[in-house]
Amino acid sequence: MSKTGIKHVGIRFEGETCQISVWAPIAKIVICRLCDNNLEIPLRPLKYGYWYAESTLITPGDRYKISVDGNELPDPASLSQPEGVHGPSEAIDLRFNWTDQSYKPPKNSEFVIYEIHVGTFTSSRDFDGVIKKIPHLKDLGITAIEIMPVAQFPGGRNWGYDGVFPFAVQHSYGGASEFQRLVNAFHAVNIAVILDVVYNHIGPEGNYFSNYGPYFTNKYHTPWGDALNYDDRFCHGQRDLVLNNVRMWFEDFHIDALRLDAVHAIKDFGAVHILQEIRKETDQIIINSGKNRFLFIECDLNDRRFLDPLTKNGYDMDAQWLDEFHHxxxxxVGEPKKGYYEEFNGLNDLAKAYEKAYVFDGNYSSHREKFFGTDSFGLEGNRFIVFCQNHDQIGNRMLGDRAVKIYSSEIARLMAFAVFMSPYLPLLFMGEEWGTEKPFPYFISHSDPELVQLVREGRKKEFEDFITNSDVPDPQSESIFRETILDWDELNSEPYRQRLLYYKSLIALRKTNPLLKDVQRDELKVKCIEDKKVLLLQVKKKEKSIVVIMNFSDHVQHVNLPEDFKWRMIFDTHETQAELIVGTDKPVITSYPLSPWSGYVYSSQ
Incomplete structure (x- = not known):
């Protein structure tokens, strides 16, 4: 809990009593007005700019607005916005009949993550659609889903990063109770739920925060405008908001982990960083609940401080997305060296990413024109999350095209193999497992024509380094959006079924092989044979060893295996039948021709 002692903001029910809490430090009069009967409930001022009231006149389902010095607005801490971002807020009760008391989240090393955008995952575009795909996800073998942001956004379609009500679950997805039902259903089959949250900015349309108080500061600027206020005058209001939000997701929604978007864009130079406070808050929730909770971050600073413990004045986040592995x-595999790919040198850098996580760990970055990054020595592999596709790395492409659209099936298989053979936590993006070609460009449904045009122009500027003959997809276009919705009927035909079998086998190998499922970075030896474009990884544990070989060239290569063991092949990315891939008896070999764009796993006898 923050220094102000505020347990929660907005409207909450305790029995039949409704507690109303609003932060408006400059206001003279704050009133909660019920829309249906115009009943007004005056709030009294408390310390630190808070206003408070208790009432039995509000019941779940009532619509209300907050009047701040006569200006009626939606509640910035609203739990529900059934009429959209400009409409009244709805008072709801978050109490839910949970049945997950015996559920325990996976250990750090056991996460196999599947990223989902609720609005495009199924044709119903809601939480119920996701719930109905639980058998598919369980059979696939993943241990956690990661839900892209669900905070209420303008209109009915959005990536989720334009959310303007951080406590309100998107109404078109099903709202709070349906999201709780989703979490409960996944916990019933021992799949964890990670939620993507955005604490670095608030979306532009429906953003009423500045009408309440200085939630923003002009001390710093971000790609979205003025930064959220984490260290300027009155910053306790924004800090309280975030800590309350973290507590709500963990306690009221039983979320297992939060993925914090772009924490490098959080501007906080105070003595105690907001991430440190989030860590402490989360640790207290773990103690109170007896269940683990995790904090994952997106960060492009290559700064180990985000992962170092609080005792070293670090931020102690549990894991970080490792974009440099992806790049x-x-x-x-042949990506043109343009834009943020321009300074990556292919296989040598990939070898370094396997071994040291950060490619830029204090060396010179030509893209940034400075020496960049810190080392990651001593940080375990499960502190990093890797992928060959995710929402950003697909959506950051001008056409939002997926790997199978760009590369051959052999290369796409090799890329996935490279991810699952790493000592890091693997993540895949929805539909990747069956090789759908459905694009995933950025999309919105704003109502302000000027704002829509600004977004269009911004997208065109973003792709200046990736010029092609194609036009930049219109993010406001509903037809562009509908092309992103997954077609589950694809699973009834080839080559999709064989691709799915491959991913199942790959995930099973990762989860069941004792040397792969919990690889420690100091157990992994990496060798780059640059002239052959071959990468060799070896893991040793006691008397056992495995060797992973990847051929990143377009022709056959021959590589001798280490002589300290006799070897048997247990995985080949070119095999097409799942039952032939894992655990098949193969003759003992010392050298084996490596097919173009292929990967192999050899186990010691």
């Missing part, structure tokens, strides 16, 4: 992998 090095893409260049290794």
């Amino acid at each position: 090095a992998l893409r260049v290794s």
Whole structure:
């Protein structure tokens, strides 16, 4: 809990009593007005700019607005916005009949993550659609889903990063109770739920925060405008908001982990960083609940401080998305060195990413024109999350095209193999497992024509380094959006079924092989045979060993295996039948021709 002692903001029910809490430090009069009967409930001022009231006149389902010095607005801490971002807020009760008391989240090393955008995952575009795909996800073998942001956004379609009500679950997805039902259903089959949250900016349309108080500061600027206020005058209001939000997701929604978007864009130079406070808040929730909770971050600073413990004045986040692994992998398979790929040198950098996580760990970055990054020595592999596709790395492409649209099936298989053979936590993006070609460009449904045009112009500028003959997809276009919705009927035909079998086998290998499922970075030896474009990884544990070989060239290569063991092949990315891939008896070998764009796993006898 923050220093102000505020337990929660907005409207909450305790029995039949409704507690109303609003932060408006400059206001003279604050009133909660019920829309249906115009009943007004005056709030009294408390310390630190808070206003408070208790009432039995509000019941779940009532619509209300907050009047701040006569200006009626939606509640910034609203739990529900059934009429959209400009409409009244709805008072709802978050109490839910949970049945997950015996559920325990996976250990750090056991996460196999599947990223989902609720609005495009199924044709119903809601939480119920996701719930109905639980058998598919369980059979696939993943241990956690990661839900892209669900905070209420303008209109009915959005990536989720334009959310303007951080406590309100998107109404078109099903709202709070349906999201709770989703979490409960996944916990019933022992799949964890990670939620993507955005604490670095608030979306532009429906953003009423500044009408209440200085939630923003002009001390710093971000790609979205003025920064959220984490260290300027009155910053306790924004800090309280975030800590309350973290507590709500963990306690009221039983979320297992939060993925914090772009924490490098959080501007906080105070003595105690907001991430440190989030860590402490989360640790207290773990103690109170007896269940683990995790904090994952997106960060492009290559700064180990985000992962170092609080005792070293670090931020102690549990894991970080490792974009540099992705960039090095893409260049290794032939991605043109443009934009943020320009300074990656393919296989050598990929080898470094396997071994040291950060490619830029204090060396010179030509893209940034400075020496960049810190080392990651001593940080375990499960502190990093890797991928060959995710929402950003697909959506950051001008056409939002997926790997199978760009590369051959052999290369796409090799890329996935490279991810699952790493000592890091693997993540895949929805539909990747069956090789759908459905694009995933950025999309919106704003109502302000001027704002829509600004977004269009911004997208065109973003792709200046990736000029092609194609037009930049219109993010406001509903037809562009509808092209992103997954077609589950694809699973009834080839080559999709064989691709799915491959991913199942790959995930099963990762989860069941004792040397792969919990690889420690100091157990992994990496060798780059640059002239052959071959990468060799070896893991040793006691008397056992495995060797992973990847051929990133377009022709056959021959590589001798280490002589300290006799070897048997247990995985080949070119095999097409799942039952032939894992655990098949193969003759003992010392050298084996490596097919173009292929990967193999050899186990010691």
